[in-house]
Amino acid sequence: MRTEKFLQHHGVSTNPFAEEDAQTDPVFKTRCRTSTFHPAWDKVFGDPGDPATSIVFGEKGAGKTAMRLQIMGKLAEYNRDHADGKIWVIEYDDFNPFLDRFADRLPSRKQKESARVLEEWKLWDHMDAILSLGTTNLVNLALGTQGPGNAAANQISNDFRGRLDKHQKRDLLLLSACYDDSLSESFAARTEKLRRKLWYGGWSTMATSLLGWGVSIAMGAFTIWLVRNDNHNWLWGWLAIILVVLAWVPWMIRWWRCNREARGVKKNVRVLKRDTSSLRRLFMRMRDRDLLGQPLPNRRRTDDRYELIVKLQGVLQALGFNGILVLVDRVDEPHLVNGSVELMRDFVWSMLDNKFLKQPGVGLKLLLANDLVEYLNRETREFHQRARIDKQNMIPSLDWTGEALYDLANARLEACATDGHTPQLRNLFADEVSDQRLIDAFRSLRTPRNQFKFLYRVIVAHCNSHTDANPVWQIPKETFEATLAVYSREQAATDRGLSAS
Template identity: 45%
Template sequence: MRIQQFLEHHGLSQNPFSQEDAQSDPLFKRFCAQATFHPAWDKICGNPGEPSTAVVFGEKGSGKTALRLQVVDQISEHNVGHPNERVFVVEYDDFNPFLDNFRQHVAPHSSRPERALSQWKLWDHMDAILSLATTRLVDDVLEESHTSKPGAFEIHADRLASLSRSQKRDLLLLAAFFDKARSTHPATRWNALRRKLRFANFVSWWELGLGALATLVLFGVLAQNGSLNQFGRPWPWLVLLVAWGPWLIKQTKLLWLAWRVCRQVRVLNHPLIALKQVLAGFESKDLVAQPVPAKDRSDDRYEFLSKLQSVLRTLGFTGMVVIVDRVDEPHLINGNAERMRDLMWPMFDNKFLKHSGLGFKLLLPVEISHFLSRENPEFYERSRLDKQNMIRSLEWTGESLYDLANDRIKACTNGSTNPPKLLDWFDSSVTEAELVSTLSQMRVPRHLFKFLHQLLVEHCNRFTDGNPQWKIDRSTLHAALAVYRQNLKAYDLGMGPG
């Protein structure tokens, strides 16, 4: 007996439990993302128009990635309905490039990841977030929208034109220090952004112009008088040195500044000469009294964060949300709880998590929540987790998993007015209470989907196409449950895939 045969008999067009990862689950994206939520959804998401922070700990398969996708969808829907009060989203979920660059900076020859991660600081997170936000913003600016209504996250041409000169300078500063796109040369991309912003920088070339003009005049005068042999004497070279002095001094200062930034921004791999070329595009007055990420402190990063928010407000984004996910996946972390703690603990800073106009959704593995009970009072005073909407465990009851299963079955019925329920798959010997109790042992959606898929396989393998059985009996349910509980036990011990 084929599974599809069983499903079609119950009015389903596809298997609702064949996918296990929300990231690649078309059924979730098309139907369930807008209608199926965890019971704690309101606390996690909050009001999309008023970004808030939530700290969520959940085991693998509990739906953290689904929450991330749903938060983005909710904010996108909010942005479409409120074009003047949109929220900018930063998905901080790919740590590999940042951790690779960081390790190369602090411990290039060490084989122990712990040595590198022990030096990870709050400003490294801030640099990574500024990089993600700036890179996306620059991409959007270079591909600005000219439609009458911008999309959920598009930059509209009219908004771009309303930026003040200081805001254009701030965006160019952010691009210089934090833009991580490497599809083109950094200076080429930066100049494309400058031209798009119509930011004039002619004065930045005066030192080069002075040196070139003095060289041409000196050479012309000596050539006209037939005195080119004067270059054998010291005075023409002294004249050239004086003429080129301002340019040489400026280039030396910029090279020193670029070197300090390259050394301090540890999560990015800045090409030294390329960064110097970009900084040379600023007039000297535009760099005076401006923050530079060249010291071991977060103060400069907070200033850049405020600059970014100012630019975004003019572009129609009154808030900003950073979503942290997939902390256990980087190869430097490799699922190790201590390494995850070393990576994430610096972010638990109340000043940062409660920064005005900024909200965080920290979707973290439950393994690191156990370290909370071992921290000292100073950690709790700094983090103020009591104010961060913390959910200690993203739990699913048997009832909520039963509702989730029914929602997915309904999504596979192509809009039927009377969709079947999971209980309809079973014969009269299985009650709803027994089924809910069975599902409660699955704990999380991923195990639920795996179990129900294996149950379908077990049932269909017991019958032929010519003699199908449309109801699953209690013995099949108990047999499938016994096998899956063994698999689940091995998974919890780290000895099986689950």
């Protein structure tokens, strides 16, 4: 018997349990994202008008990625309704590009071992990556280009230039110089477009070079005049050379200072690739009074990064964004981590810093693997004093009760219902499989992903046991129990394998 025929008999248009990953699940993205939430949703999401940090631990398949997508959707709705009090969203969930560039900066002996690479990763590297994502998205919107990091919740008005004062224009250009990471066009082309879009700079930034060229041309003309008039006094020639050199001294000092800053940024922003000459040219196009004394990520410390986050907040606030929300997810997926709990700890632990997690106007939602809780409980008193986990709105386990999973299954069936039908999970099973038995079975499965896998498997097993000519429209107890027993054994073996690794 075809599964489509079985589901259509119960008023279901498509199999609601076929997909296991929220990112590729059309049922979740189009029908359940706005209506089906984990019981801890309110605590995690909080008040979007005042973004706060939450740390959520959950096992694989518990719904962390689904929760991230739901937060994104809710914030998009919130921003549409609050034009002057929006929240800027940064999705920090694709770590491979940053880790690859970071590893390339390390000595070759360290690049060979993931553990040694991640030991070198510090809090300021996380901050650089987050600033890069937020700045790149902002520059994309300012230039009207598309990029993979463009969150749907982030939109700016076409008159953004008029909403920024001269200091905020400088800050945006400075952030772009240090952190813009678009692959659509060259860094030099994008920064020049942004500079023109902001109407920043002009002839005043070229004063030192104009002085040098002006004196050089004048002395050249003077030398030609001397030659034509047969005046070969070498003192006049030396005087001309000295004047030309002195005229270029201010430009050379400026070039040296900008080159030094550019080299510092290139060396110490380890998660991005930066070119010293391109950075130097951009700094040369900035006024001295705008560049001197400004924070730059040219040292390996967090102080400058905190100041740059404040600058990003200032630019965003002028554009109608009163806060920033950073969503951290999929920390087990980078190829350098590859699911290892120890490597996840090495990668994430530097973020557990109270100053970082409690920045004014910035909220972080850390969606982490449940296995990290054991390591967190074993940390020292000094670590807990620095992290202040008790203040971070922590959810130690993203648990699902059997009743919650039962309701989730019904919600997905209703989301896939054909017109005029209200399918229920109860109707798919024979009366001998009681509601309590279903709830107990779901409780043993623990997560939505396991539940979906099991329900998909039991439906297929039932349909394979019958023909279209002699259909049976309810799954008997024998099929239910046999499929559950096999799946539970497989899941237990998988869990043992993950624990051993």
